[in-house]
Amino acid sequence: MIALVDYGAGNLTSVRKALGAVGARFWTPTHASEIDGATGVIVPGVGHFGVTAALDDSWRAAILEAMERSVPLLGICVGMQWLFEGSTEAPDVPGLGVVHGCCRRLEPRGAANVGRPPVPLKIPHVGWNSLTFSRPTRLFAGVPDGAQVYFTHSYAAPLVSATAARTTYGAPFCAALEDGLVSGVQFHLEKSGDVGLLILRNWLAQVRVADDVHAL
Amino acid sequence: MTSMLSKRIIACLDVRDGRVVKGINFEGLREAGDPAELARRYNVEGIDEIVILDVTATIEARQARAHTIAAVAREIFLPLCVGGGIRTEKDAVAAVEAGADKVSLNTAALRQPALITTLGNRYGSQAVVVAIDAKRQDGRFAVYARSGRAETPRDAIEWAREAADRGAGEILLTSIDRDGTKSGFDCALTAAVSSAVGIPVIASGGAGAFDHFADVFTDGRADAALAASIFHFNEHSVEALKNFLHGRGIPVRRPWHVAR
Numbered sequence: 001m002i003a004l005v006d007y008g009a010g011n012l013t014s015v016r017k018a019l020g021a022v023g024a025r026f027w028t029p030t031h032a033s034e035i036d037g038a039t040g041v042i043v044p045g046v047g048h049f050g051v052t053a054a055l056d057d058s059w060r061a062a063i064l065e066a067m068e069r070s071v072p073l074l075g076i077c078v079g080m081q082w083l084f085e086g087s088t089e090a091p092d093v094p095g096l097g098v099v100h101g102c103c104r105r106l107e108p109r110g111a112a113n114v115g116r117p118p119v120p121l122k123i124p125h126v127g128w129n130s131l132t133f134s135r136p137t138r139l140f141a142g143v144p145d146g147a148q149v150y151f152t153h154s155y156a157a158p159l160v161s162a163t164a165a166r167t168t169y170g171a172p173f174c175a176a177l178e179d180g181l182v183s184g185v186q187f188h189l190e191k192s193g194d195v196g197l198l199i200l201r202n203w204l205a206q207v208r209v210a211d212d213v214h215a216l
Numbered sequence: 217m218t219s220m221l222s223k224r225i226i227a228c229l230d231v232r233d234g235r236v237v238k239g240i241n242f243e244g245l246r247e248a249g250d251p252a253e254l255a256r257r258y259n260v261e262g263i264d265e266i267v268i269l270d271v272t273a274t275i276e277a278r279q280a281r282a283h284t285i286a287a288v289a290r291e292i293f294l295p296l297c298v299g300g301g302i303r304t305e306k307d308a309v310a311a312v313e314a315g316a317d318k319v320s321l322n323t324a325a326l327r328q329p330a331l332i333t334t335l336g337n338r339y340g341s342q343a344v345v346v347a348i349d350a351k352r353q354d355g356r357f358a359v360y361a362r363s364g365r366a367e368t369p370r371d372a373i374e375w376a377r378e379a380a381d382r383g384a385g386e387i388l389l390t391s392i393d394r395d396g397t398k399s400g401f402d403c404a405l406t407a408a409v410s411s412a413v414g415i416p417v418i419a420s421g422g423a424g425a426f427d428h429f430a431d432v433f434t435d436g437r438a439d440a441a442l443a444a445s446i447f448h449f450n451e452h453s454v455e456a457l458k459n460f461l462h463g464r465g466i467p468v469r470r471p472w473h474v475a476r
Contacts, residue, residue: 011312011313011317011339013289013312013313013314013315014289014293014315014317017289017290017293017315018293021293046339046340046342046343047339047340047342048340108414119411119437120414122414122415122416122439123414123415124341124342124385124415124416125221126342126385126386126439127221127222127223127224127264127416127439127440128221128222128224128264128469129220129221129222130220148222148469148471150264150295152295153342168220169221188295190293191293191294191317192293192294193259193292193293193294193471194293194471195471196293197293
């Protein structure tokens with residue numbers, strides 16, 4: 001059973017809908033201690049990094065403890081950023097720190113403008129942009145290089161060794177990461193059509209493998 | 217591979233009494249079908265986003281119907297924006313809880329600009345779209361409220377800037393002059409607003425041919441283009457439009473091209 005962590009960062013309706021569409025069993029824990037029964041953990045998120053402050057020490061400890069039990073973890077959007085050490089969007093709020101690096105604001109440097117002079121990039125980065133894979137990963141099994149997914153964000157994570165896919169908006173950033181059982185996506189897989197659902201299914205396969213191991 | 221943000225093609229469902237309708241210059245509505253059914257078709261054709269506008273909501277003081285939102289949200293795993301009749305924070309919350317990812321504020325934002333900030337703080341600015349209905353008037357672009365029926369003293373470019381400053385994540389810009397006429401987007405209006413703000417601008421009103429989209433993405437500097445009747449009545453498919461734009465060197469998402 002997947003713990004979908006609701007810490008008040010926006011609306012979880014579409015994440016719930018996507019999980020339902022791929023046949024995942026999930027619940028929303030009301031207390032951090034409930035995570036000890038989870039076989040997968042999803043940290044969603046939308047909006048400001050500062051809202052992750054609601055993930056206090058009890059949640060952090062519960063999620064870290066789940067990782068020690070080899071429970072797959074997936075961060076989405078701000079939830080992925082939270083896996084890093086922090087973000088300049090809310091410098092006083094620490095991330096979980098399981099991935100090294102800090103998220104920073106996208107820079108509106110000049111962008112190509114379909115045959116016209118470059119114009120400053122719009123921030124936030126809103127819309128469909130393509131993924132370039134750094135290496136084969138479980139998360140993107142069957143997803144073609146160049147597939148487009150839906151982004152909406154103003155801050156982004158740096159390219160790190162765990163980066164599974166990068167996207168370029170002015171400069172390249174970490175669009176997704178996979179490090180063992182830790183995964184994260186900057187884009188909204190729940191809003192990325194069939195490709196998004198495929199990525200979610202791929203992550204779910206890790207949870208099912210973990211379920212089988214736990215059942216032994 | 218150098219990636220580039222795609223120009224979005226957005227289908228607008230103007231909904232009244234649970235059915236999709238479409239008028240010309242905001243008048244003379246004709247029926248175009250079931251919202252969920254249209255959304256399903258557009259999704260298959262590769263639409264990038266869906267907007268539901270309850271076109272009569274503001275005037276008749278109705279809320280966008282939660283069941284219409286939920287029915288469309290069930291069909292698609294794409295961004296869904298809802299507007300029309302979002303007058304208060306409570307209306308916005310109802311729309312989001314029914315499945316909207318973004319809410320579009322028009323008359324309410326004009327009446328109470330602080331609502332933009334309130335909703336931006338609650339859901340993040342990516343969830344707040346400010347819709348501006350503009351009309352050419354005495355050499356400027358005047359802003360109209362109440363579905364184009366009430367002139368306001370505001371200037372579209374200045375209002376777009378203010379909306380962005382107050383925390384809007386996108387501007388949905390409709391040319392009243394062009395709406396439903398199929399004579400092309402108002403590229404001058406769109407370029408003026410798009411150049412004035414640092415947030416994405418969705419052009420709306422006047423789509424009638426594939427060339428119109430190419431024009432608004434180049435001359436109009438639009439980040440996205442919205443259309444309704446060109447898609448509803450099976451005149452053109454989203455897929456054919458995107459293939460056309462791709463051929464013109466405009467970056468678009470063609471899911472059938474990579475994923476199938």
